[in-house]
Amino acid sequence: MPASVPTEPTLTELARTGFTSLDSSAERVGELARASGVATGLLLDAFAIAADPDDAVIAVLQLHERAPDAVSALLADGQAAARFVRVLGASRGLADFFLRHPDQLDVFAEPVVAIPDPDDVRSDLLAVVDGRGTGGPDQAETAWSALRVQYRRRLAELAIFDLTSVDPVAIVDLVAASLAELAGAALDAALDLARQAVSLPEGERAFGRFPAHEVEATRLAIIGMGKAGASELNYVSDVDVIFVADVADGSDLGADRAIEIATRLAMLTMKAISASSVEPDLWEVDPNLRPEGKDGALVRTLDSHVQYYDRWAKSWEFQALLKARPLAGDRALGARYVEAVAPKVWSSASRENFVESVQRMRERVTAHIPDDEIDIQVKLGPGGLRDIEFTVQLLQLVHGRTDASVHQAGTLPALAALADAGYVGRVEAAEFAHDYRVLRLLEHRLQLERLRRTHLMPRGDAELRVIGRASGLAPNATQLREVWQSTRQRVRGLHERLFYRPLLSAVAALPSSGLSLTSEQAEDRLAAIGFRDPRGALAHIGALTAGVSRRATIQRHLLPVMLGWFAEGADPDYGLLAFRRLSDKLGTTHWYLRLLRDSSEAGHRLTRILAGSRYAGELLERTPESVAWLEDDDDLRPRTLAVLSEETKAVVARHGTAEAAAKVLRTARRREVLRLAFAAILERITVEQLGQALSDVTENLVRGLVDAIRAEGAGEFADDGIEFAVIGMGRFGGAELGFGSDADVMYVFRPGRLEGEAAQQRAQKIVSELIRLGSDAHLPLDLDADLRPEGRNGVLARSLDAYRSYYERWSLTWEAQALLRARGVAGDSALIRDFEALADTVRYPAEIDESAVREVKRIKARVENERLPQGADPTRHLKLGRGSLSDVEWFVQLLQLEHASSVPALRTTSTLAALAEAVEAQLITPDDAALLRAAWVFASRARSALTLWLNKTTDVLPVDRIQLEGVARLLEYPPGSASMLEQDYLQITRRSRAVFERGFYGTVERHEPSI
Structure with a gap:
């Protein structure tokens, strides 16, 4: 065959190029070579750099059918072909865009060697919509489509710059910042369309439209939040915004009228970006971070925002405002908004329950991840982006109260500022900045593939291979998994390494690595994570880590991790104090140091016990060697009475006096x-x-x-x-x-x-x-x-x-x-x-007369009226309160007195066993018994938890939130659940009381029975 006629490639050539569907791809490459006139070898050179050569050749063939001349010209130019194939092989979403608009293929003609200037991008998008928004609905859709097409052309330029970069990890923050600017430009253009659409010439009237001079006098700022505000946007992210309105200087327009107009402008702006149209929507504009969320007004004045943040805002809202910046619209108004909220943001760490609110937010994030997605979540899972973001934000909020240098919206700039100020070691900051960029790059490639919002790593080898090749991180699935898992593992230790290790350097001789926390700053950091006596905690840290002994060396390595675990507990101060006491007793013991060093499970269990129970902490001081049990679940199981009895017999036999044996x-x-x-x-x-x-x-x-x-x-x-x-x-x-x-x-x-x-x-x-x-x-x-x-x-x-x-x-x-x-x-x-x-x-009398039954009921009523401590709330008393232990036990005991003679199974000393037998004997319905059992179990658990928490016996559910929180944590509630525990107890005992009154007194009313 003549050399000038393109031939189909061999299967070996295709495999070497990176194709996986060899037979079908051989046919397609040959077809493309014949149709375009480009030599097969040149085509293979281009497809060899594609993330997915199989998909890329399909997309190129489809485009060739739509625009043969343009595609053939690109393929004939080796550099243009490389750009063209890289983008199509990494993004089916952009391939679909070019199939809809083949006239945009000229974007590949020239290399993109730098990030576009934000002002040029904004001017470009504004020019596209200029004069297009004055018509009816049909023209509005045409204008929306024009904006979206130009946006995606600019997105393709960014993708070319990104995918053809020598080191995509190094530029990921530049790409993210440019994506945020592109989003801001799109919002500016959409807002311009909205202003055109709602403005009417003087004297005209129409529903939803306003006189042009009123529209012009209405100022509207669009505040970027989240990733958009932080200049770290993804290829396809929701763009979080807050709308702020005002009246132009010198205008007599009323504030209410301005809010009405601004609300209409905001709604049309969002529609231009995300409403259904011929050209698909760009992304969702999400205004739900505004005051009162979905239930709040879409647009407020600046004064209204400030009043809300002064009076009603929660701590998480200030954490969200940390990333606020003017994104689109009136920049001066946006700057005034950011200036007004900034002092509130940087003082929020001193707010009551600040730590608890941050913990609850993290719990909510984790709780909403489906179980089968936890290990593939790039953003929210353990070792994911959210771990880094939350830690950096917490550090900023702690130290930003007194140090304006850390007032940065973006994660990477904030991390650099924290390192420059000495709050984070430079080496550690550099390591985690790199890990953050790797995770963001993976997230970018995942979203670029289909131009869809996702944060899930694929599970299949074929999909992982494509992500690895598109990111430049790995040539195959196996190596990408290794990169992904090693990055996650390093990031998992982020909180410990960035947050706690500097605390040690403030009080002990550690390699500084650029750390320079003062004692005051270290105290701020400890206070922020929940220590109520940070100065005392710092003293304990110093005592544990001082010196050059083996114990001090091991504890310097362990404490950063353990401080984090103590901070998770309800009483980290006592936990750290108890740990210091325990270490003073056992610190030179070889097995104790080995246990802490080699068994993270035992160490975590120890911190959980010490930070959650003074009762256990005091006992552990008397029996310190018992900490060894934490390494083995078998040692935590109760010893049977038979085993205990054997030991006791030996003790009594061995000791000659009762005093010694006792x-x-x-x-x-x-x-x-x-x-x-x-x-x-x-x-x-x-x-x-x-x-x-x-x-x-x-x-x-x-x-x-x-x-x-x-x-x-x-x-x-x-x-x-x-x-x-x-x-x-x-x-x-x-x-x-x-x-x-x-x-x-x-x-x-x-x-x-x-x-x-x-x-x-x-x-x-x-x-x-x-x-x-x-x-x-x-x-x-x-x-x-x-x-x-x-x-x-x-x-x-x-x-x-x-x-x-x-x-x-x-x-x-x-x-x-x-x-x-x-x-x-x-x-x-x-x-x-x-x-x-x-x-x-x-x-177990053969029969019990009515007078005896009435006597039981009379005594129970007297107990309720007379034995409760003076001033005790009967709804909160765990033993004698309504629906609690006493009610359940008296109910069961009355059944036993009345029926145990004829129902031998009721002859048991156990309340719950007797209740179960009463159900079998049909003396109580299963549903009622379940309510009584639930109340008895709950009250019993709460009673023991109170003793464990306080190291003293009390029968009253605390009112104090701190004490109630300690009990809640022992009852397996998540952090910040004091009120939930209270509500659950009151609800359970209320239902139990209803069953008790109906079955014991024969009434549902709460009063002493007639005797």
């Missing part, structure tokens, strides 16, 4: 309660499991003490002369203890070798020793015997016969009710069996 047993109890505190805080245990485990730990201690006391008092017959037992009552008997719960008990004995008064004295001696030896200043144990016959006036220990005689002659209904949860926990098993059999005759 000391070891008290230590073991503190250890096991701390284990359960860890498990509760780290959400490794349910409230039911916690109740059982705490009851087991208490039971084990009581058993061990009783055995040690009796062994010490045993005589020549190898016993102490009596049978003796401890009966668990209340929540202890029901195996439903919480942190800080009293252990209700009764004591029973039966004469043996000792009889009469001697037996009584021996029992009394065991009880007094049990109380004394069980006393623990570090973890109090209150053995409360007030539920015994005759209450506080009765003897502490009675013989079994005395109990039998009392219950037969004097027992009251409330005592039968109390016995519903009686369970033997320590002592002689035969005596326990006999006592429980006696209790059964009292608590």
